[in-house]
Amino acid sequence: MCYFLSVQVKVRICILSVYDILVINYFFGVRPFLLLLAKCIIMYSISRLGRIRLVWLAFLAFMLSDISSLTSYYKWKYLNISSIYRYTIANGFFELSLLSFALDKIHWRTTHHPRNNVTSDNLQTQELSSGVGNDEEREPNFLDLVFYVFHLPKFNHGPFYPFKKFHFEVMSCFKAATYTVNIWDIVKKLLRFMLWALFLEFQLHYFYYSQLGFSEDILEQMSLPAVMAAGYWQGQMFMVKYVCFYGISGQLLRFDGVIPFSNPRCISWVYSYTDMWRYFDVGLYEFVKMYIYIPIGGSKCGYIGQLVSSAISFFFIFMWHGFYLNLFYWCLGNFITVSLERLGQEFMKHSALGIQLQSKLSPAWQLRLLAIVLAPVYVVSCWGIFFFFFDIDVTLVIIKKMTASWLSMFLEMVVITSAMHNALDISMRKQAEKEIQRVD
Template sequence: MTSSSQTEHRYKTRWTRGRGTNSFSLCSGVVTQNSSYAVHFCPRSAIRAVELVNCVCNMGSLPKWEIGAYFVIWIGVSIYGILRVLITSLNVTQRVMDGLDLGTWPLGKYKDNGDTEWTLWIHIFGPQVLIGLIGHFVVTRICELPFLGLIQHRFYACAVYTAAFLYYVIGLQFVAVLLFHTVIMYVIARSRVTWFCWLYGLMVFEGLTFEPFRTLQLGDHRNQPYYMPHVTSVTMVTTIMRLISLGLDLCDKEVDKQNEGERKKREKDGQREESSIFESLTYIFYLPTFFLGPLMTSEDFKQQTRQNPRACGVADLWGFLVSCARYACWGLLLEFIYHHFFIHMLQRTFFLFQSLDMWTLGAIGFLQCQCFQLKYTVLYGVAGTFARADGIVTPATPKVIAVIYAFGDMWKNFDKGLHKWMLRHVYIPLGGSQRGLPRQVLSSFAPFLVLTVRGGGDLSIIVWAGANWIGVVLETLARTAARTPYLQRLKTKYAPSDASERRLVALFHGCLLAPAFISMLVFLGGINVGRIYALKTYVIGFPLATLVTTFFMYCRVQGIMELEGWEKVDSEKNVEPKTRKKE
């Protein structure tokens, strides 16, 4: 029996017609090229690989000299701009001394202290959090000792430890408020009214912006360190997102309980039907993801905690140490950048920042975006490392922003936990892409509205969310329009080859990538920073700066497309030997 027939026999595969010789098919979980069929079956990763490969590779490959030119321009311009930022930082050190701290040997003499979030969560409050995480790790390992018999209750012990740690670090009032919100949301969820859960969550959000509700929730910090208001505010925002997820998932469970047959079947199989208040508290008071995330939905967390517990072995401990060392190296890299590239201080020195040329400005923006991604790679990575030691798999760390070119991928690949939260609780309940284009546009607007409320309605967040939503809508409309018969005829007439289609797609994304870049800088640096980039790109520098920026973004998109194609070919080569070995 051949490989494909074995697969058809084993998985009862459903075959559908592909796109000719350039399409891809799956045979026993392997992506194979030059097939006229596509198979839809089992491994989720393989199906995702087919989708991505078809997106890139069906556009056709370009001549090698053209691809080489795109890479040379993309990499060359990036390196040139980064060198200009380094030279500028060295030349203006004396002019921005007020915004610099003394550096740490051997990283450098001075350090940019403009990233207050990194300074707070790593250098100031970070050591306390790290001690708390180590204590959490020790408590979990003690509960896993066989002679104690507490392995089934280790998450309850961790919740008690987290509450005690918060009482010591922040205060009793903050812990009491969290307990109060959790109990109230648990009671509200019993009503099976989802909009009631949303209403309560949004009311708590708004309470953070008005007095005296803010002080009632976060506490009086007059006798506490100066950074504590920021810590409690950020932590409360993250907790409210978890509370909303808790309430909505409990509402779903209450609806499912109406099916008596399903309920009895689950009880017979030994599955718990509903969450207790104590299990809900373990979700809210889970220390590794408590302060900053990554965000997990209530259902994902509880499904993992209900699995058969397994003690942490030697191999797990070694993997834990290796992962900690890896994220420590990423943190050192970010520290090195802040010791030599004063990107935040250049932005804050407004008269100096607006006098810089476009090459330097573009490189500053590029470095700021990469540092933002690297910062959350460290923060989410450390949290995920401690969670994996407990058997909890958190959402993956952010993807490198430099290799993303689509609005739809830009934000969902950065915070994957938040993206999944939005899909489960906002986008899909509103209809998503299954109820027509108008409903899809509305469904895509709602997540950005929630993000705006989550950010306190700040103008920079409103601009960022609005620009991203418009970009997502334009990409959706473009994909829909590309499938119409009229545009198909135009494509056949003016872009008959797959290579021509790829160039048109790259040009479309290249034109959108510059506004996406500017909106990200508005989010990171504020309205004034974004205004400088927009004016120099589209007003003062028009048309030369506009054309040069668009052409560079076009080269970047072409390079990313080629990298995605290479990545899929490599994944195909890695999957095929494993599949053959199993056969």
């Protein structure tokens, strides 16, 4: 609407920001909004100092305050139960956006004004370049921050978009001479995601697998296939939920010129938990990679350096999700899984036995061997994700059932090896299709 009324870019940003703020005030109230605004002012003020360590300290202080008893008290005082859940999720993505803005602002000041009073820790910002482009005409200001963090399509349920990507694409769209967004394509995809949301609502109303995950007594009485099916279904519906959340948000963001990340990949054919982290929540993966993994050292520091970078990254994910013990086990399981996968890759690439196996075995047998090796690693990763879906006691019941006898474990390995083989085959076919499209 602002485009067709020929409203200037700055005025358009102000109008959209006011609208976003009014809607957030309507759903959460004035006091929760003022708390978020106070965080904005604090982070913006710190970013102007140009000190990365202070930015991170402020971010950690925000996360610690979120789990304090005082914050919990005020949540229950000013919000109802459903609003508390939505506010908690929105606040998590909100704080990621604050950190992204502050670090990208410092990076802008470092690259555009290198002779300013820049402290030694600012040199780390050289690692924050995301490849989006550094041709911004001016330094990001407070209005840019407010528009970015309160932008309604991504405020409630995410996903996270780096400030540099968001700002560059929105400004490119707002300054364009013609409005090139394909509105009909957006409407079609929105209808598709809404149909999936209706399906999700329908099955939650008539099927009670979620409740099974909180009842140890019922799980104790269920057979092993039924327990594993409940865990599998929980994972599938979690994936569909975030496809709806991120899909609807992504399509609404397209109206402002933002190119959405890909939707969460179906977990049925993801054989590697490295790929699970890379393709399920692309926004969170980009955040961890840009602002934590690469600045620490990442893949440039050898295998041990990668382990340390991964450990710090997963510890951050644990803190951001809420410091709960079951989440610690979830992150620990994922760290172990990703580390084992990386160790296997290093073994196949650099060890004499790995090189010999690749030279002697046919591609088909390499695929079978990889499926056999991946199966037990995948089981460990499933146990980790069960800690995320359910509480600790329920997950221990599931693990106990899965390891009750050698026969049951053997049958599980047979089934999961077949699933890994199928997932590897699908992945290879999709990769081949991409190569063909690239050649064409």
